[in-house]
Ligand code: HEC
Ligand code: HEC
Ligand code: HEC
C-alpha cells in the first residue's frame with residue numbers, strides 16, 4: 001500500500017505518548033482497534049450511522065439467532081460457521097465463536113459487520129460466501145488518497161473501498177451472494193448486479209457504494225488539520241429493520257420506507273368495460289442495481305393488493321391480508337406475489353437455508369433484462385358491477401410471517417418478534433372513474 005505513511009505516523013505517536021491527560025488519542029491495537037466505540041472520538045457520525053444499520057444488527061438479529069440455532073440442531077452441528085462467517089465475521093476470525101450460537105454472550109465489538117472488518121480487507125478471493133481476507137496490520141483502508149496523519153491508526157487508500165471502482169462491488173458483493181451447502185445460489189445480489197446495466201460494462205458503472213453510500217461534503221474526522229471532503233453514509237437502509245430495541249430505530253425505518261417508495265415505477269390502467277372489466281398493472285424495477293426484491297428473496301414477501309370499489313363497496317379484491325395473516329395463506333387465484341421459493345433435495349418446499357437445494361424465482365430483474373418490467377391483467381366479471389374507483393398498493397414484508405411461524409413453532413424465536421415485522425409500501429396508485437378510462441399516471445413509462 002503506497003500511502004500508508006508509517007514514518008510520520010510513528011513520530012506523531014511518539015509525541016502523543018509523551019503528552020499527558022486522558023483524552024489524548026493513543027494507537028489503537030487489539031480489541032480497541034476492533035471496537036467501533038474507539039472510533040467515536042474522531043468519527044462520531046460514521047459510528048452513529050453504522051450503529052443503527054443492518055451491518056451492526058447482523059449478529060444481534062433475533063431471526064438470525066433463531067435460524068442459526070435451529071440449523072445447528074437440525075444438522076447436528078454440520079452447519080458449522082456457515083452463517084456466522086457473514087453475520088459476525090470478526091467473532092469467527094478471532095476464535096471467539098465457532099458456530100455463532102454463543103454470540104449473545106460475546107462483547108458487542110465482535111458482533112455484526114464492523115468498521116474493522118470492512119476497513120481491513122486486503123483481498124477478495126471469490127464471488128460468494130464471504131471470501132474476504134483481512135490484512136490485520138492495523139492500517140485502516142478507504143478511498144482517501146492523502147489522509148491526514150493521526151495517532152490512533154495508520155490509513156491507506158484501497159480500490160476495494162473506493163465506491164468509484166469496480167473492485168469495490170466485489171468486496172460488498174461477495175458477502176451479498178450466498179451458495180448453500182446444498183449448492184443452491186439462494187442470494188444473488190452480486191451476480192444480478194454483474195449482469196445488470198450498472199455492472200455489465202455496457203453503460204456507466206454504478207457500484208453498490210454509489211447507490212447505497214451517498215456522499216456529502218463534511219470532514220471525515222474531527223481532528224486537527226482535517227479539511228472538508230466527500231464523506232459517505234454508513235446507515236445502508238434497504239428492507240430489513242431492527243426488530244428489537246436498537247439505536248436510531250425510527251430514523252432507520254423512515255429511511256427504509258423512503259428508499260422502498262422510490263424503487264419501482266408502476267401504472268394502473270382500467271379499460272372501458274366490454275364483456276368484462278379489464279385492469280392492467282404494470283411494474284418496472286426502475287432504480288435497483290439488481291433484482292427487486294434481492295438478497296434474502298426467499299424470505300421477502302412482495303405482493304400487490306388490488307381493490308375495486310363501486311360506491312365505496314369492494315366488488316373485487318386480490319392480495320388483501322388481515323393483521324397478522326401471512327400473504328401465502330391467501331386462497332387467491334389472482335395473487336401477484338414476487339420472491340423466491342426454495343426446495344429441499346426431495347423437491348419439498350422449505351424455508352430453511354441448510355436444507356435448500358434448488359429454488360424458483362419470480363423477481364423484477366434489473367435492466368437490461370426484459371423482465372425488469374412486469375404486466376398483470378385482472379379480469380372482473382361484469383355481473384359484479386362496474387367499478388368507479390380502483391386502488392393498487394404494492395407492499396413488502398422483509399421476512400414472511402410464514403417463515404417466522406416455523407421458527408416460532410420450533411421454540412427458537414420469541415413470538416413477539418413477528419409483531420415487529422413491518423409492512424412497507426412500494427407503490428400506491430388510485431384510479432377514479434371521474435377522470436375517465438385509461439391509466440394513472442398517464443405516462444409512467446417511455447414507449
Ligand atoms: C484520534 C482520531 C481518530 C480515531 C480515534 C480514529 N480515526 Fe480514523 N482517521 C482519523 C483521521 C484524522 C483520518 C484522516 C481524515 C482525513 O484526512 O480527512 C482518519 C481516516 C480514517 C479512514 C480513511 C482512510 C483512508 O485513507 O481512506 C478510515 C477508514 C478510518 N479512519 C477508520 C477508523 C476506524 C474504523 C476507527 C476506529 C477503530 C478510527 N478510524 C479511529 C482519525 C481518527
Ligand atoms: C461480511 C459480509 C458483508 C460485507 C463485506 C458487506 N455486507 Fe452488507 N450486509 C451483510 C449482512 C450479514 C447483512 C444483513 C444483516 C441482517 O439483516 O441480519 C447486510 C446488510 C446490508 C444492507 C441492508 C439490507 C437490508 O435488507 O436491509 C445493505 C444495503 C448492504 N448490506 C449493503 C452493503 C454494501 C454497499 C457493502 C459494501 C460497502 C456491504 N453491504 C458489505 C454482510 C455484508
Ligand atoms: C460494510 C463495510 C463498511 C463498514 C462496516 C464500515 N465502513 Fe467505513 N467505509 C466503507 C466504504 C466502502 C467507504 C469508502 C466510500 C468511498 O469513499 O467510496 C468507507 C469510508 C469510511 C471513511 C472515510 C470517509 C468517508 O466517509 O468516505 C471513514 C472515516 C469510515 N468509513 C469509518 C468507518 C467507521 C468508524 C465504521 C464503523 C463505525 C465504518 N466505517 C464501517 C465501508 C464500510
Ligand code: HEC
Nearest residue numbers: 173176193206207208211238239259287288289293294295
Ligand atoms: C443503481 C443503484 C443500485 C446499485 C448499483 C445497487 N443497489 Fe442495492 N438497492 C438499490 C435499490 C433502489 C434498492 C431497493 C430499495 C431499498 O431496498 O432500499 C436496493 C436494495 C438492496 C438490498 C435489499 C435487498 C432487497 O430485498 O431488495 C441489498 C441487500 C442491496 N441493495 C445490496 C446491494 C449490493 C451488494 C450491490 C452491489 C453488488 C447493490 N446493492 C447495488 C439500488 C442499487
Ligand code: HEC
Nearest residue numbers: 063064067068082083086129130175176294295296299353
Ligand atoms: C455469504 C454471506 C451470508 C451467509 C453465509 C449467511 N448470510 Fe444471512 N444475510 C446475508 C446478507 C448479505 C443479508 C442481507 C440480505 C438482504 O438484505 O437481502 C442477510 C440477511 C439475513 C437475515 C435477515 C434478512 C431476512 O430477510 O432473512 C437473516 C435472518 C439471515 N440472514 C440468517 C442467516 C442464516 C440463519 C444463515 C445460515 C444458515 C445465513 N444468514 C447465512 C449474508 C449471509
